[in-house]
Amino acid sequence: MQTSDLRIFLAVASASNLSAAARQLDLGPMQVSRRLAALEAELGVRLFHRTTRSLSLTAEGEAFLPFAHTMTDAEESARGQLSPSAASVSGVLRMTAPSVFGQTIVLPLMARLMEQLPGLRIDLDLSDRVLDIVGQGFDLALRIAPLADSELVARKMAPNPRIICAAPGYLARHGRPATLAQLERHHCIVLQAVPKWPLLVNGELQRRRMGGRVLTSSVDAARTAALLGMGVTMLTYWDVRQQLADGTLVRIELEDALMEELSVWAVMPTRRYVPTRVKVFLDALDSELRQGM
Known part of the structure; x- marks a missing residue:
C-alpha cells in the first residue's frame, strides 16, 4: 500500500469532490480516480459512494479514515526525524x-x-x-x-482565566460593580453555552444565572456587544487580551468572588x-x- 495513494484518499475524503482533490494535489481527475480504484482493489472494499453529482465515504471508508491518517502521519514523522529541516x-x-x-x-x-x-x-x-x-x-x-x-x-x-469586563462608557453610566450582589443588578451579555457564570465563592465553585438583555451563541458577538456598551460580559483572557490592553474594555474584579481558571x-x-x-x-x-x- 503506497502512502501516495493514502494521501489521495484523504484529500478526496476531505474535499468530498474528485476535481477539488485533484487540484489540491496538482493531479488530473482521471489519475486520482484510477489511484482510488487501485486502492479499493487492494483493500477489497469500496471506500466511496460515487454518483454523477456527489461523492461520500462508505462505512468502510469511514472506518479506514483514521488508519490512513495514522499511516501517513507515521511516514511524515519518520521523515521529520531523519531530516528535521524547514523543507521537511x-x-x-x-x-x-x-x-x-x-x-x-x-x-x-x-x-x-x-x-x-x-x-x-x-x-x-x-x-x-x-x-x-x-x-x-x-x-x-x-x-x-x-x-x-x-x-x-x-x-x-x-492559562486562560475567565474575565468579567465592560466598556468604560457603560461603567461610567451604570457604575462599576464591586460585589457579586452588585454584578447581578447589571445588564449582562450572556453566552448561550455558559448561561450560568461559574464563580468561586469562599473557595467553592458556584454557577450563577445572570440577568441580561443580550444572549448570543457567538463569543465574537458578546465581545462586540460589550465594546458597544451594551453591558457586562464574561469571556476568557485570550478573547479580550487586546481590548484590555488598549483600554476599550475594562476588567472587573469582585471583592467576594473569583473567576474560574481555564x-x-x-x-x-x-x-x-x-x-x-x-x-x-x-x-x-x-x-x-x-x-x-
Whole structure:
C-alpha cells in the first residue's frame, strides 16, 4: 500500500469532490480516480459512494479514515526525524480552534509560519463547538472549555482565566460593580453555552444565572456587544487580551468572588506518530502564548 495513494484518499475524503482533490494535489481527475480504484482493489472494499453529482465515504471508508491518517502521519514523522529541516515540514495541518482565538491568535501565527515553511498548508475549522477530531480526521484541536475525560492526548499550552469586563462608557453610566450582589443588578451579555457564570465563592465553585438583555451563541458577538456598551460580559483572557490592553474594555474584579481558571489546551488523536507540522505549530504557539501573557 503506497502512502501516495493514502494521501489521495484523504484529500478526496476531505474535499468530498474528485476535481477539488485533484487540484489540491496538482493531479488530473482521471489519475486520482484510477489511484482510488487501485486502492479499493487492494483493500477489497469500496471506500466511496460515487454518483454523477456527489461523492461520500462508505462505512468502510469511514472506518479506514483514521488508519490512513495514522499511516501517513507515521511516514511524515519518520521523515521529520531523519531530516528535521524547514523543507521537511509539509502537508496540510488540519485543525479546529474556537472562533475568536482562531482569528486573533492562530491565523496571524499561521501566516508567519507559512512564510517560513513554503510546503505547509492549513485546513482550519473555526468553531466554538467540540468536534470529533478522530472521526473528522483532524491533526489537532485547540480547546478552552474544561476537558472531558477521553482517550485523546491533551497538552496544556497557557492559562486562560475567565474575565468579567465592560466598556468604560457603560461603567461610567451604570457604575462599576464591586460585589457579586452588585454584578447581578447589571445588564449582562450572556453566552448561550455558559448561561450560568461559574464563580468561586469562599473557595467553592458556584454557577450563577445572570440577568441580561443580550444572549448570543457567538463569543465574537458578546465581545462586540460589550465594546458597544451594551453591558457586562464574561469571556476568557485570550478573547479580550487586546481590548484590555488598549483600554476599550475594562476588567472587573469582585471583592467576594473569583473567576474560574481555564487553560488553552492542544488536543491530539494520539501521542504516537505526531506529524512534524503539528510539532512545529505547537512550538510556535507555545512561544506566542508565552509572549502574550
